[in-house]
Amino acid sequence: xAEAAGGPLPEECPxxxxxxxxxxxxxxxxxxxxxxxxxxxxxxSAEAAEVRERLRAMRRAVLVLSGKGGVGxxxxxxxxxRGLAAGGAAQYVEENLGVMSVGFLLSSPDDAVIWRGPKKxxxxxxxxxxxxxPGRLSILSLWLIKQFLRDVDWGEIDYLIVDTPPGTSDxxxxxxxxxxxxxxxxxxxxxTPQEVSLQDVRKEISFCRKVKLPIIGVVENMSGFVxxxxxxxxxxxxxxxxxxxxxxxxxxxxxEKMCQNLNVSLLGKVPLDPRIGKSCDSGQSFLAEAxxxxxxxxxxxxxxRIQEYCDQHHLQxxxxx
Amino acid sequence: DRSNLAGVQHIVLVLSGKGGVGxxxxxxxxxxxxxxSGKKVxxxxxxxxxxxxxxxxxxxxxxxxxxxxxxxxxxxxxxxSISLMSIGFLLEKPDDAVVWRGPKKxxxxxxxxxxxxWGDLDFLIVDTPPGTSDxxxxxxxxLRxxxxxxxxxxxxxxxxxxxxxxxxLTFCKKTGLRVLGIVENMSGFVxxxxxxxxxxxxxxxxxxxxxxxxxxxxxxVPLDPQLSQSLEEGRDFxxxxxxxSAFPALAHIxxxxxxxxxxxxx
Numbered sequence: 001x002a003e004a005a006g007g008p009l010p011e012e013c014p015x016x017x018x019x020x021x022x023x024x025x026x027x028x029x030x031x032x033x034x035x036x037x038x039x040x041x042x043x044x045s046a047e048a049a050e051v052r053e054r055l056r057a058m059r060r061a062v063l064v065l066s067g068k069g070g071v072g073x074x075x076x077x078x079x080x081x082r083g084l085a086a087g088g089a090a091q092y093v094e095e096n097l098g099v100m101s102v103g104f105l106l107s108s109p110d111d112a113v114i115w116r117g118p119k120k121x122x123x124x125x126x127x128x129x130x131x132x133x134p135g136r137l138s139i140l141s142l143w144l145i146k147q148f149l150r151d152v153d154w155g156e157i158d159y160l161i162v163d164t165p166p167g168t169s170d171x172x173x174x175x176x177x178x179x180x181x182x183x184x185x186x187x188x189x190x191x192t193p194q195e196v197s198l199q200d201v202r203k204e205i206s207f208c209r210k211v212k213l214p215i216i217g218v219v220e221n222m223s224g225f226v227x228x229x230x231x232x233x234x235x236x237x238x239x240x241x242x243x244x245x246x247x248x249x250x251x252x253x254x255x256e257k258m259c260q261n262l263n264v265s266l267l268g269k270v271p272l273d274p275r276i277g278k279s280c281d282s283g284q285s286f287l288a289e290a291x292x293x294x295x296x297x298x299x300x301x302x303x304x305r306i307q308e309y310c311d312q313h314h315l316q317x318x319x320x321x
Numbered sequence: 322d323r324s325n326l327a328g329v330q331h332i333v334l335v336l337s338g339k340g341g342v343g344x345x346x347x348x349x350x351x352x353x354x355x356x357x358s359g360k361k362v363x364x365x366x367x368x369x370x371x372x373x374x375x376x377x378x379x380x381x382x383x384x385x386x387x388x389x390x391x392x393x394x395x396x397x398x399x400x401x402s403i404s405l406m407s408i409g410f411l412l413e414k415p416d417d418a419v420v421w422r423g424p425k426k427x428x429x430x431x432x433x434x435x436x437x438x439w440g441d442l443d444f445l446i447v448d449t450p451p452g453t454s455d456x457x458x459x460x461x462x463x464l465r466x467x468x469x470x471x472x473x474x475x476x477x478x479x480x481x482x483x484x485x486x487x488x489x490l491t492f493c494k495k496t497g498l499r500v501l502g503i504v505e506n507m508s509g510f511v512x513x514x515x516x517x518x519x520x521x522x523x524x525x526x527x528x529x530x531x532x533x534x535x536x537x538x539x540x541x542v543p544l545d546p547q548l549s550q551s552l553e554e555g556r557d558f559x560x561x562x563x564x565x566s567a568f569p570a571l572a573h574i575x576x577x578x579x580x581x582x583x584x585x586x587x
Contacts, residue, residue: 068340070339166340196345203418247544
């Protein structure tokens with residue numbers, strides 16, 4: 001097998017967080033050797049203490065992950081937050097919900113965040129103001145992690161939902177390390193049905209297991225589509241499954257088969273609905289805008305299962321204490 | 322020492338600010354279309370976390386070997402008209418996550434750019450991961466001496482995607498990379514049962530952005546289950562499904578790339 005850029009091939013690499021990081025025989029000649037040997041980008045104890053202080057009222061952090069881009073992590077994060085904030089009520093409760101994202105910090109929609117690894121995780125100079133975020137629930141976008149955890153005035157929050165970029169990278173390691181000291185309920189992993197997504201999502205599951213991040217379960221998004229015209233016909237004559245299109249076909253059994261094989265929970269399947277994208281674009285809550293949609297029922301049931309998991313987790317912890 | 326890229330006529334990058342919009346799909350279909358026009362094409366897949374290209378050609382189980390000039394790219398068939406390089410070929414266990422820090426990723430990209438023995442190619446298509454990160458900067462810097470033809474930016478129609486692609490345009494401007502144009506992917510779906518068209522991911526955002534930014538608009542590609550299926554199974558969509566709904570748009574994109582390349586050559 002060909003040599004990859006000096007240093008270990010992926011399977012020989014001890015991993016940047018292991019005790020062997022930078023010190024294993026395979027690490028010789030690896031461009032990351034010094035960086036890994038110096039220790040992971042772990043929070044210094046003072047910084048970790050600061051983060052803990054900021055988030056002391058937080059009951060639960062839920063990470064929304066995927067190996068694959070564009071499967072609906074942000075969409076799901078937003079709806080999960082709205083669903084939890086509404087506490088089961090049909091209407092969307094704005095004052096319960098706070099959001100922090102690098103998007104708020106860019107002065108123009110054309111601004112690109114083009115930083116290399118180390119600066120992203122500890123950009124001390126860039127954003128040092130404390131930003132007040134009202135609300136009991138918050139969504140965090142995974143940039144400038146240390147800043148966002150330490151310098152945002154989160155206040156009293158029950159849940160911190162962390163929306164992440166796709167993949168398994170420095171940012172993901174950092175968030176797990178910073179929140180590792182806190183109460184992470186676990187990760188929700190989003191996928192679409194086709195193998196092209198699943199092949200990346202299996203990597204994400206393997207990442208979670210490597211860093212001991214509990215997996216709450218998997219959501220299969222964009223799972224089937226019934227066009228609105230057919231839906232109207234369907235309500236009169238046919239059953240829904242007859243005119244369904246699988247735009248992203250589950251050629252290898254979809255999330256269901258993958259969950260069985262990897263022994264993780266399938267939280268639910270969400271079908272495509274053109275109103276989802278529209279709501280996202282206009283900043284509305286899809287759950288409130290389209291209460292009749294099949295996608296809304298799926299989302300609600302998934303959110304409930306997540307809430308039950310978190311409650312159970314919390315109870316178990318209290319027992320131990 | 323003759324550089325491994327000396328025999329490559331035109332380099333095209335496929336970028337997007339947003340994940341999951343179809344960069345690998347467009348890279349694959351562009352390669353297949355160019356092949357059908359008689360061109361020799363290589364694809365360099367620099368997405369280290371989510372390498373999708375090998376599976377799209379049904380060669381995900383292949384190994385890579387070395388020769389005197391470096392790594393031998395994987396040919397997709399006897400024809401040898403399409404060759405690939407991806408970290409997907411280096412992973413023994415495909416379910417293993419690649420959790421490397423920046424410097425090693427950058428070193429691997431430099432190696433992929435410099436040490437693959439491509440031979441003579443009409444086109445080298447570079448498929449990238451989403452975003453504007455280490456990998457993108459390394460890729461553009463490593464390719465700069467070879468004067469890429471330019472970049473195709475892929476978006477889906479809705480605002481959340483277009484918003485990220487605006488930032489990608491800034492990245493191109495800052496790094497001096499020419500924008501060949503914008504593709505609006507997943508633009509509309511025609512229901513096979515009743516022929517009604519639904520704009521599942523909205524419509525028009527990519528075209529509007531191209532107009533606003535003053536870059537060419539390469540076209541709208543509709544959602545096409547036959548295309549998704551072909552990619553899943555590693556089939557040649559261009560060869561096997563010329564009547565399918567996405568075909569005309571994909572062929573048109575390839576034609577515009579050919580036109581741009583003949584201008585570069587002259």
